[in-house]
Amino acid sequence: MSARKTPVGAAPVSAAAAVELPIPPQLLVHLREGRLLLFAGAGLSAQAGLPTWRSLVQDVVDATIAEAMQGEESRGELERMIAAGKWLQIADHCKVKLGPGEYARLLGERLSDSGRPVPDAHRFAVRLPFAAWITTNYDKLLERAYAEERGGLPKTLTSLDTEALGRLLFDGAPFVLKAHGDLDKPDSLVFTSRDYRDLIHGNAAFSAAFSAILLTHSVLFVGYSLADPDFNLLLDRQLLTFRGFAPERYALMSGIGKVEEEYLWRVCQIRVIPYPDGRHEAIPAFFRNLADRLGPEAVTPPSRAARAATVAVAMAPRQLRAGSVARPAVAVAAPAVLALDWRDGALQTTLSDGGKVVLAVSGPREPWATAAAASRALESSSARDGSLADCSNALTRMLGAAAVKALGKVLKGQASRLLRLELTREAERLPWELLGFGSQTLAELAAVFRAPVGVSENARGLPAVGSPLRVLVVADTKSAVPGMALPGAAAEGQAVADEVHNVGVGEVRLLLGPEATYDAVARAFDEFEPDVFHFAGHAWFDEHEAYLELADRHLTATMVRPWLSRRSPAFMFLNSHYTAFIPAGVEGTGGAHAEAISAGLRGRPGFADLAMRSGVGAFLGTFSGAIDDSGARDFARAVYRALLHGATAAAALQAARSLAREQGSATALLYCLYGEGALQLRGQYT
Secondary structure (H helix, E strand, O other), X not given: OOOOOOOOOOOOOOOOOOOOOOOOHHHHXXXXXXXXXXXXXXXXXXXXXXXXXXXXXXXXXXXXXXXXOOOHHHHHHHHHHHHOOOHHHHHHHHHHHHOHHHHHXXXXXXXOOOOOOOOHHHHHHHHOOXXXXXXXXXOOHHHHHHHHHOOOEOOEEOOXXXXXXXHHHXXXXXXXXXXXXXXXXXXXXXXXXXXXXXXXXXXXXXXXXXXHHHHHOEEEEEOOOOOOHHHHHHHHHHHHHOOOOOOOEEEEEEOOOHHHHHHHHHHHOEEEEEEOOOOOOHHHHHXXXXXXXXXXXXXXXXXXXXXXXEOOOXXXXXXXXXXXXXXXXXXXXXXXXEEEEEEOOEEEEEEEEOOEEEXXXXXXXXXXXXXXXXXXXXXXXXXXXXXXXXXHHHHHHHHOHHHHHHHHHHHOOOOOOEEEEEEOOOHHHOOHHHOEEOOEEHHHHOEEEEOOOOOOHHHHOEOXXXXXXXXXXEEOOOOOOOOOOOHHHHHHHHXXXXXXXXXXXXXXXXXXXXXXXXXXXXXXXXXXXXXXXXXXXXXXXXXXXXXXXXXXOEEXXXXXXXHXXXXXXXXXXXEOOOXXXXXXXXXXXXXXXXXXXXXXXXXXXXXXXXXXXXXXXXXXXEOOOOOOHHHHHHHHHHHHXXXXXXXXXXXXHHHHOOHHHHHOEOHHHOXXXXXXXXXXXXXXXX
C-alpha cells in the first residue's frame, strides 16, 4: 500500500497502540480472490463521530417529544422502550408523530457527515479489494473515501436500484450498496419496523438480488453488535434463506463474550474476530494488517488508484450533497436544464437555470408524425441542405415559440454554456440538438449533452481519469474484407493516436484492421484498462441487439457490457451509424436494413443505453445512417484535439461542430453526447 499523509482532523493509527488481531486464513483467500464483501454497520461510521443506533434513537425521541409536545408519560414509556431495545417500534412511533418529511429531515441532520474528516477505517476499507461494500448506514463516508482514495465516484445503489444491482452482480463489477437507504433519497430510507417489512416482503426484486449476494460471497461484518437491530435482521434473513450451506461469514466485534461468540457460531455460523471493548482503533489496524498480508499489488485497486489523480469533473454539475468530494478541476458553471416529455399529443417543456425554473409550458399540438418524418429526411444526404432545415423547423414548432424564446434568452452571450437535456424515452428519439435558432442549431449555440434515461446518477457512479491517460482505439476492423474497408476510419484511428502522442498526456493501444480481434480487444480492457475507448468502423443491429464489427466476429452489446461495468471508461466514442439512438421515423425508410433497424426500435439494447447503465462517464455516438467517412474522421480529430487541451466533453463536441459550416456537411451535427457533459480528460490539475 502506498504511503499517504493522515488527513487533517483524522486520528492516526498508532502501530504501538493498535490491537493485533488474528486474520483467518480463508478470509484472506476470499479477499484475494475478490469474493469477500464488507458489511459495514453504525460502529464504523461512529469513528467519524456519527451516532450509533442507541444514541440516534435517543435523539429522535428527544426531537419527537419537543416538536410533537408529548407529555412526561410518553417520555417515560419511550425511555422504557429504549431500555428494552425496542428500537424499530420507537422509530415507527416517532415517524408517525413527526410526519415523513420532518422525520427524514431530522435523520439527515443527525447523520450528515458534511465537514467531518473521512476516518482511516473507511480509507483502508475502500483500498482493499472487496467485491463490494454493503452498508446499513445512511451517510456518505464510504463514497467520500472511495473518491479520495481510488478517484471517481463508486456505483452506489439502494433498494430502489434493483435493475442495476442485478446487472452489476452478474458482471462482477464493484459497487456500494446502501441496503437501508441514502440520505439524498428519502423514499429509500429504512428505519422503522414498517420500512423493514416493506423492504423484505414488498420488494421481491431486491430480496432476490440480496439473497444472491449473500449466497455467492463470503462476508465480513464490521461495526455491528448483537444489540443492533440491523444486524439481527440481516441474520434473520440469512437464516431464513439458507438453512444449509452459506459461505464463510466473519464479524469484527468488540466487547463480546465467549457465550455470545459461541452463539453466533452455533446458530449463524459466524466466526467472530473479537477486540477489546472501546478499542475501536483495532478496525483500521485490522484493515491495514490485511493490506500488509495481501501485498501492494493486491491492495492497489484493480482499476486506477495508482494512476488516478482526481475526477476530472467540476463540482457544479455533480457532487455528493452530504459531505461533498472536492475536485481540483477547472471550474465549470452548472448547466441549464431543458426537460422534455411528449404527453397528450404535445411537448411538455420545463427550462431551469441556476436551480430555478424559468419556464414550464405545454407546446402546441403538433403531430408526432411530422417530427418523425423530418428526422427520417436526415437519412437522405450528409449535405447541409434543406432536410436539415426541415428537421430543425419541425422541432422548433413542437417546442413552441415561448420555450424557444426563453431558451435563447438563457443561452444568449454565453459561449459554450452547458445545456443538459433531460428526456423521457419517447422524447429521446428526436434529435433535439438540431433545434433551429436562426441560421444555427442548438448544438452549435450551446454545449449540449443528454442526461442518462432510466438510470440514476448514483447507480452509474463516475469513473476517474487516469494519469497518464490510457486510450484504446479500434478502427477499420474489416479492412481485409472486400468492399468493407473504411480508409477514413483507418485514418481516424491513426489521427486519434497521433493527437494523444503529440500532446504527450498518455498511452495509446491502437488495433487496426485484422489486429482488432475479439481476444485483442478483451485483453486491452482487462490489462490496459482504458480511460478512453474509441471505435471507428462498422456497427449495426442484428435481430437481438446492437453490435460492433470486429475483425473476426460481432461484438454485441451483451458481450461488451461486463468490460464496461467492471472498468468503466471515462469517455467512449463509437463513430458509426446509429450508435447513440435511432430517430423516430427511420423505421419507415424501408430497404434491406429495415428489419434490423426495426429491431433496434423494439427495446433492444443500444450502445448509448449500455454505456450509461454500465457507468461510462460520457458517451458520444451518432443518430444517423448518413455519416460521411471522411467527415467522421475530421470530426473525431477535432473532438479529441479540444478534449486533450482541456475542454469539457460537451464543449469539445460543440467546437467540433464548426466543421459543419466549414465543410458544408451535416455530418458534424449528427452526433450527441450522453452522460457527464462537464467531464474533462485534462484540466488545470494535470
